[in-house]
Amino acid sequence: MTYVLKPKLHHPMLAKNKLGFTRRDYEGKVSTLCAGCGHDSISAALIQAFFQLDIQPHRVAKLSGIGCSSKTPDYFLGNSHGFNTVHGRMPSVLTGANLANRDLIYLGVSGDGDSASIGLGQFAHVMRRGVNMTYILENNGVYGLTKGQFSATADKGSKAKKGMVNADAAVDTVSLALLMGATFVARSFSGDKQQLTPLVEAAIWHQGAAFIDVISPCVAFNNHPGSTKSYDYVREHNEAVNRLDFWPSRDAITVDYSEGGVIEVPQHDGSIIKLRKLDAEYDPSDKINAITHIAQAAAKGEVLTGLLYLAPDAEDLHQHLNTFEAPFNRLGEKELCPGSALLDKINAGLR
Template sequence: MATTTVPSPRKKVNRIGLGPSDYKGGRSTLCAGCGHNSISERIIEACFEMGIEPYRVAKLSGIGCSSKSPAYFLGSSHGFNSVHGRMPAIATGTILANRNLIALGVSGDGDTASIGIGQFVHLMRRNLPMIYIIEDNGCYGLTKGQFSATADLGSKLKTGVINDLPPIDTCALAIMLGATYVGRSFSGDKRQLLALLKGALGHRGTVMLDVISPCVTFNDHEGSTKSYSYVQDHDAPLGEVSFVPFFEDITVDYDPGTTTEIRLHDGSHLLLKKLDVDYDPTNKMDALRLLTESHDKGEILTGLLYLDAERPNFIDMLNIVDVPLATLPESMVRPPRQALDEIMEELK
């Protein structure tokens, strides 16, 4: 049958020829308006814009609303929704087995700061190359709204119960323990979160991003410090974060007087436009001091809080072969007969 070829409108594709839909996942089953869905969208955008090959990504999670979300992005990446609070262990094993994977872990505040705090702190110590995102709403959504360990002192549940315990600041913990890329953001701040995520994809160490993500069903009311309105009113950005991938020249937004430029492992650049403070994200003490100060003021400090592009990561420290351990051929993993003979001789 003869047809006339009509040129289709040019599809938007990235540098590896994939379109945004190639990074989509299943339909979200989370509540409409949930902050987690916005985070999923930013992950999709970041991976698309960075030209990440989906097959190289391993999506990892524990249990909770947050941990369901890996099913809603990067549908052609492997995923492992494991057990509550134990995603760090799964991520560690995954990367040990295949060092070429990009491990993208999504956790929640309960999954991280309550049941998972043990694995969380040890993950931070190891500086395993992975991205660890906390979708932080200060409550347990899936079991109907109980407080988590990141709920602020004095914040109120829908039922009127007031939290009388101080919160765990996951960013401060991560910085103290050895994570090398630590940031805080807000699920509603598209621009900042996207820049932080793109930077994260260029980093080779533990990235820890605490993203305040209001729970529209149980924790988005007056009295909650993790509601949309509270965060919007109390967000204190450290500076404006822009990101230039390694495959682009730095031309945009470049104003040397007010911008700090940081080069990441893969050659990408993070541009930090200073606002009111003269902030150096490589200074651990400054980061911790600022976090404490803004916490005391009731502010949520957002942006890239800390970066150490020098510290060796866990895989480098283990001196593992370049080829993934998972795919080593038998000849490289089973020593020859004479090796066994040698040992047997020694044991006689």
């Protein structure tokens, strides 16, 4: 870890967003992770995304579980709300927080151990329920904090640092999230911020369960030949299906993307998400097609990245439950205790 504080000085021409903040205002403490950790790059992408979206830091709640990845919320958005939960239990705490205050922007940060091993059940259910959140899984395929054992997302046949070969099948969190009903599913790579940052922005904007699996090499324990989660392997096998390089808005987009072709996914709030196609076959609004493609790529040893699925008709938990529009935490005694007369009436209706 680094002992000196990151100097407060910034570039003289550093840009400010609409709120008058610079990107540096979205930083947190200096990372205590190993030098070169992919997670730090993901933190940098998150900082960039929140800065570019002009989001006030106090409007964000960061929730995480246990693990290297779950430490990272300390290293970005230092002025946001944060909650470190019990191992694998971030989804239920996030769900509760979201129910209590639907006005905040929820960011779940987790790792492959936290989400695919101890927290697999919670992971499945938070997707099923469609909690409005951005769920970032920082996926390195090893348990770094306990010195590099295979995690549940390690590919079958991949090699550990000392040479041991993984015999177990991998949990593919992207396919699982799709099956469970997540309405925004993407995969990216910590070493490609140009792809990752717009995906994070779109996920934050998405009103529903948004999941991004970010392959994030563990420099200390999983960045060697034979690993399928190393910088070199991911760079060689990365198959990006599309590029999301603009931010959706109601304004007409005048940029001409003649080469490659553009696919449009209309959203039910009236806006349209546009994606630049890299794979002509790939249609991110077709769930079954997406699942097939992901499985085919995995069979070939390719790492399929980009926005893999975006539901045109996404809904979230509050819509499922038809909850009150105002956040619960802002309701007063009057709204919460309508009086004994009303209670009697309800009781009478149940007799």
